Structure formats: C-alpha cells, structure tokens
Amino acid sequence: MRRDTELPATFDRYVIERVLGRGAMGVVYLAFDPRIERHVALKTLQQPAGGKNDHELTARFLNEARAAGRLAHPHIVAVYDYGETGDTAFITMEYVRGETLAAHLAQHARAGTRMNPLAALRWFAQLLDALDYAHGSGIVHRDIKPANLLISPRGECKVADFGIAQLDASTLTQTGTLLGTPAYMSPEQFTGEAVDARSDLFSGAVVLYEMLSGVCPFTGTPGSVMRKILDDTPPPPSSVVPALPAYVDELVMKGMEKHPQERYGCAREWRDKLISLLAADSNEDTERTVLSHERVSSPIATPSPQTQLDPELIAHLERRLASHVGPVASLLIRRACAGAANIDTLRERLSAHLPNDEARRDFDSLMLPAGAGMPRVIGAQTISAENVNAAATRLTTLLGPIARIVARRAAARAADLRSFYAQLLDAVPERHREALRREWGVEVD
Template sequence: MPLACLDEPTFMDLLFGTLPSDRAALVDEHLDTCPSCRRMVSEALKVQPPTDSGQAVPEEEVLDSQLATLAVDPWRGKKPRLRLPTPPLARGTAVGRYLILEMLGVGGMSVVYAAYDPELDRRVALKLLQVEALGLGAEAGRTQVLREAQAMARVSHPHVVSVFDVGTFGRQVFLAMELVDAHTLRKWEHDGPHPWRQVVEVFLAVARGLAAAHAVGVVHGDVKPENILVGQDGRVRVTDFGLSRIMFGAVVPPVLPGSPAHPRAMEGGTPAYMAPEQFPPEERTDARSDQFGFCAALYEGLYGERPFAGATVEELSQAVHAGRVKSVPRHSGVPQWLRKVVVKGLSVKPEDRHASMEALIAALDADPAARRTRRLRVAGASLLLLSAVGLTHVLNRRDVTGCEGAARAMDGVWDASRQQAVEAAFVGTERRFAHDAFRHVRRGLDSYTAAWVTTRTAACEATRVRHEQSEAVMALRMRCLDARLADVAALTQLFTQADPDLVERAPRAVEGLTPLAGCSDVEALTSRGHSSSDDPAARDRTVALLQALVDARALRAAGRYSQGVARVEPVAQSARAAGDWSGAADALLLLAELKDGAGDYRGAEATVLQAAWTAEAGRNDDAAARAWTLAV
C-alpha cells in the first residue's frame, strides 16, 4: 500500500533515524514521488549543526548532499538525523544546582534527564530545550524561551506536572520538573478499551489542570494524548504547558505536506487537535483553542477515532473550518448528552464553544444518571465516630461464629453518607482544586478501607477457619486493625469540617495513614506486652489514651499541630504517671512530632528523648526505634 504524506511521528522518526526497516522502505518510495515531503525534510535539515569535525560546512552543500542521498536511497550510509547540539551529558554533570543521573529520552526539541536536587534531596526531571537546534541561539530567542518557561512555573495543580525551576545552561534553557512514573494517555487508550465513564473521569482531571493554567494566564497550545500522563499512582497530569509555543513560535519549521507555504510557523499545536484559529493565516492561540484540542482528544478517547477526517493538513484544515464532525460510530455506547457537550467544544467559532474550561467541566460532570444516583444515596444514616477499643466488641457481637461482615465496620466511617459529607465540605471551600482533592481522597480511602476489610477477614479466618493462630493472637491483630480504622474515622470526621488549608493537605493525609501490614506482624504485636486489666479505671484510661491518639493523628495529618498538642499532652502524662509505659511511649512520640510541626523544636527534642526512654521501659520496640530515629 502506498504511503500517505508523512505524519508527525513518521517525520520525527525519519529525522532521528528510528524508523523500522519495513517502514523506512515505504518512506523511501514515497519521498521519490512527493515534492512536498522532500521539501519538509529539507527544511528540517537546514537547522543541523556543524559537522563532527567542528568545520562549518556551507548550508547548500549539506542540504544538497543529504537531499541527494534521500533522492537515491535515504538509508544508504548514515541515516539523516537532527543531531543533539551537544553530546549527552555525563552522569554527575552539574546543570545549575542539579546533578545529572541518566538520560530518560530525546524528543525533537528537547532532551530529558533524571537529575538530583541536593538542596531539597529529591529526584527531578530536567528538560533541556535545544535552543540552537530550533534556531533560537540568539540571546533574544533564549530570553523568549525563558520568559515562557517561567510562566509555566506559575501553574501549580495536582493535575499539572510541576515546574520547580527554570534557568540557563550554556546556550540552552532547562526546566526542572516533577519526575513522574507514568505513561502517556495515548498508551492508556491503546491498553483499553475503557468504559466511557472512565474516559470522562480521566479527561475531567485534564480539564481541571488546564483550567488552573488558564487562571494564571498560561495557555497550553498543544493539547493531545501525548502531552497527558497517566501515573502509576493513577493520577492524571498535563505536561509541556506552553512548550509548543516556545518551540514553534520563533522558528521557521518544515512546511507540512498539503499545507500552504507560509513564512512563519503555525503557533504551536498538532494538526489533528488544532482549532480553526490555529491554522494559517490566523495562527492565534488562547484558552478556547485549548478547549478545542481537549474536546478533539476526548472525542478520540470516547469513540476510538478523531473527530475530523483528512489525510493531509490541508484536508484536515478544510474539515475543521467547515465544522464537519464525523457521525457517531455504531454501537459506541456514548450517551447523546455527552456527544453534545464534546461537539460544542469543537465549534468553529471560539465564541460558540463553552464559556470557559470551568463551564466545560460543569457540563461533563452533569451526568443525568449520576445525579439521580447521588440523590438516592442521600438516605442519611447518622454519623458515628467509632472508638478504637469498642469496634471489636461491636463486630464480634454481630458475628459470633463466622468471619463475615467486616465491611459493616465502614458504616459511619467511610460509607455513602460520610463520603457525601466530605465532598460537600471540600466543594464548600470554593477552592479550584477541591474536586480533584476529593477524588484523590476517595480513591485513597476506598483502597485503604478495602484492604482493611480483607485483612480483618483474613485475621479472623486464620484462627476460626484455618486454625493457624490462637484466639489471643487474633485479638491482638483485631485491636491493631481497630486502631487503624479509628484513624480513618477520625480523619474522615475532620474532613467533614474541611477548610481550604485542609483540602490542600487532604490527599497527603490519606497517603500518610499507618500501613495495615503492621497488623499482620504477630511478633511485633506480641512484643508490645499488652495485657487486659480488670481495673475499670485502667480500662477507662486505656480507652481515653487510644481515642486521644486517634484524634491527635488526624489533627497532625490536617496540619493542626497546636490542637494536636493540646489533645494528646494530658493523656500522655497521665499514662506515664499510671505506669503504662508502652501506651505513654506512643503518646509521647506523637506529642514530639506535633511539637516539631508546631515549631516548638526544643520541646520536641526533650519530648522525643522522653518517648525513647519510656518506650524502652515499656518494651515498645516500634516506638523506641521511631523515637531514636526522630531524635537523630
């Protein structure tokens, strides 16, 4: 089958010499018969740097030689490439304050390295923009790139890859960015199929990232699946804000096949996702252009094909300017209300699209079926804070002989009513990222509580079904799990009274919940030396201590350190005075952490040493190890 004109991926593979041999043969055959594609390649080759010898070669000589090779056999001898302006940086090279670790990838306009930031003790992604290869070697060009990159650094949002720092390295500009373990949305889509609701959920995160950028005056300019990352943690992030404008706005790029020759670049964007105003001769980009690209990508995610037909840029431009959106594929399963929302965002005239990205978000979030479901859920069970000690008794009373029913423990802790109350509190803060924060919290707590149910059931079955452990060991494991669930209950109760600061901290607070694995470590649990007491005063003291620890941990997670100190300090001293060394150690250790967070460093130091010696006396090895570590 004859090859169509070179698309962007094929073009870049050609320049970097990464085309597979079978594909290369087709490209070779096509270049013999297509003047526009040969012109495109020739324009790209013009920006090649001097030869390896360092001897400058006249542009015409380089171009004629390489085009002659292309005309006869593009794969005879060395493949035509755009070489890096400099060799890859060696490990340990200092770029600003950052130390190069390894190269992660090479793109048409940049090189990305993993690097180490010694000041903040963290790994970052370091993107070096190849200014020289772009024809931006002049000081004015670097100044423009630097100004655009600094604008990108103003965008701070959970669904945007963070830009930490911007600077120059020789004649290049670097961006220090969040290092994300992720793959592109394109790969996520290829790994599908995904239900339409899941696709919308992912794109809602993208839309909120774009809205945050627009709020500080930053336009992406090239919204497409390749610029959207889906992390291993499930979080969706938008990357390369403004880079399309940085990379293309000040250079004369290759003339794409089928497009009219024009003396300057299209102002960023990939043709399949470009709004009408981004095509020549208008070439302007604003927030509504991002909306168009977003809806084009969403259309593709929902229907598995792009919204406009066209084998060349010219044909695509004609379809886009005419507003000829493809008809709905058969059996897509996508509801009509959603198609209307997407097609509105693909309107030819910017003013006919959604008023803003926030308006588009509201339209996508207005699923009629979901609204009906939410109304049915508001059946309103009374809210209940479960105490750490009382939970085991309640569950055992409900289920005397079997191990079923652990999921009932979520009533009042993380059920539909509590989730609705938390969501309402978050949204009520009117913070732009409140919806995203709640989604992260919901995902994290859903995972944690599901693991809790599984672990509790397994602990019960190990004694009463498989007979692998004693009732005493099961009781220790249950007490540990009760404490973990009490932490969840206290945290979600706090979330129902969220303020803007708490909304910001909420995702990290959920991630900071104590891992459940400790409740399966029988050796560690038995070494704590817990013993029951018939003394009512001792039992009351234990309940008060555990409840105070639960409350204080939730306050610590919320950043309310002073309140946490006031909550836990009296019970810590009470437990120590009563000789409950193990319990007092837990309380003192938490008290030290709270004082440290509140800025009382001297008090924290004294308290952590007190916690360490108290833990040693109470054989609380876990608290002792953590206390000595914190003291160091």
C-alpha cells in the same frame, strides 16, 4: 553537558539516572536532587548557535518555565526551577511516574479495545479543572493533545509542556503565528485569528472524542487535517461506539464547534455541565454501560434510604476517593451508600472504581477499625489530603519546592489539624508566622 549520546553522570547539582525522553527541544532526564532528596524530571536545551529558529526554540523553552512556573495545581506538572549552565539551559520539573495519554491510547489500539468511558470522563474533568486554573491565571496552553497529558499510577491526569503557551501578551503567540499540533488545533489557530481560552476547549474536545471512540476525528496530511477542522463536522462519538450515553455527544460536539462563541464559555462551565450530567444519569442500564470495563464485584443497588454510616467517615472517604478518581467521587459515594448494609459492602463497592491495586490498598486503609489506619480526628479536626495540599501550596511562596515535603512530614507526625498547622508554623520564617496563624486559625498557647 556533552553533545554526544553518552549519559552524563551529573548536571548542575542533579544526579542523572536515565533518559526519559527526547524531543525537538532537547532531552528529558530522570534525575535526583540530593539537596531535598527527591526525584525530578530535568528538561534540557542545548544553547542554539544564533539563528532565528534557534532563538525561537530558546524563547519557547523559557516561555514554558514561566508559564508552568506560575501554576500550582494538582493536575498541572509543577515547575520547580529554571537555570543555565555552560551551553545548556534546563527546567527542573515534577517527576510524574506513569505514561502519557497517547501511550495509553496506543495500548488500547494495539489490543483492539477502547478506554473505559468513566475513566475518560474522569480524566477529562481533571483536564478541565487544570485548564480552568490556567486560564484564570492568564495562560492559554495552545497544545492540548494526548502526548502532553500524563497519567499517573494513581489515575491522575496532569497537563505538561507549556512550551507554546500564551502568557497574557506573549510575543510567541502573535496573531498570524501557526503553532500547535495540527490534528488537535482549533480553527482559529489555522486561520491566524486571535486565540483565547476557548481554543484549548476545542483541543480538549478532540482529545475527549479520541478517548471515548478510540479514533482521532481529524486525520491525514497536514493540509487535509486543516481542511477537515475548518470545514467538516465529524460524526458524533456514539456513531462509532453506539453504547455511549446520548449526553456524551452533546459534551463533545459542543466543544468542537467551529466558532469559539458557540463552544462552552469556559472550562469551569464545561466541567460543571459534565458533573451535572453524570449526577442526573441515574438509569441503571446506562450506568452499567459506562462501568462495563470496571471490576464491579456486586451491582450497585437502586437508590434507597441512605444507610446510617458515620457521616464524618463518608465525607473523608469522598475526599480520598476524589484524589484517585476526580470530581465524580461524590456521585460514586452516593450510589455506593444506597442500600449498603455495612462498611464492608461500602468498601467493596467503592474499591471497584479505583484505578489499580496501589490505590485500592491506600483507600482500604481508611476503612479499617479505629486505631488501625483511620484518620486521626479530635472533634472535627481531621487532617485531610486537601489540608496537606492546600498548606503545601500556601507555603511554596515562602519555602520553595521543599514545601510539599515539609507538609507531608508534618501530617505524618501530627495528632490533629491544629498540631499539623503548629508544626508548619515552626518551619516558616518568623516574620510570616503571625499572618499564617490568623489564616489557619491557630491559637497561641
């Protein structure tokens, strides 16, 4: 690859379309993979001249590929491949359409507005899901910040950039090594103490504070930021935005405790606490405050006996809603169903919580009469988004990155869950079919 700024036509097997971004470690391109016909993000690094700092950059680059490559999670940017060609190393990653959370926050700052608190909590719950998965795989990110969180058009939050992640006993993260972005670093990162998963929780709390208040709690020169993180406790978010529910302060401030043992024990504990607080908050005035920036066309009724809507439809709607808004879907479904006289009322209430028109069209298609877009069901064998995602993840170890395409195409052709799995079995090597058949419960004809 050339060292000038002229855009290369191709790189390895990839067709380069445009530059997505530039950073200290290299250039990220939007590229097309003609073999499996999909767009990817191609992150490149010019091979260093040989100095100590240059070798450190190379080590971080490979560290990112190894860290993210271990992880297959809907809220973590997937890494498909790592390679070297000529004097350039590259990582092939999932291309996420959308923008960074940093860009989203900057737009609000320019407009003099703040994020919708429900959207902030929804994205934060997704971040905690991703961290719980990464930590369970022995990986600490170490650089959680708005610039490393991508927001897709469907309203999904995805964690990116594992360049300084700690992989078990990584030599990049020895005690005493100062790595990270100062305003979001934990106290133990500054002091050089041992860093574990709770360091990511501190950084996540700083991000949540900024999403809710529009203000980063630690600002100034690097030296000033370090002193504030080590010694100062910022005012609670509700002191900046008085309308925020009181429980938000508890969620944020506990996450920003100076000592790791005083924070939440793990991301899963924090996420469960967040969901339980949202579920317990049934006060209508509080709810309207949280939803104040949503497009609500009719108020949500005070809970009343559940409308007799099809339970199977409700369960399917909850799963699809969760793909757009995350774990708060169950709470929103429960409130929308309260007193809903018919399916049209339910559609109207739920559509108000979707992030954009594309998501609303996708969701509305599930609520059409049977035969006009409803999920195909034989008995209870619905093909759900969870089925497709789980199958794609399972097949990745057998088929590689093409697994997701195979799963989506099988779902489009299948009449029911059984035929979906049967088509997937035809796509895998024969030696693996029997084990998968037993795992998925597919009977032999």
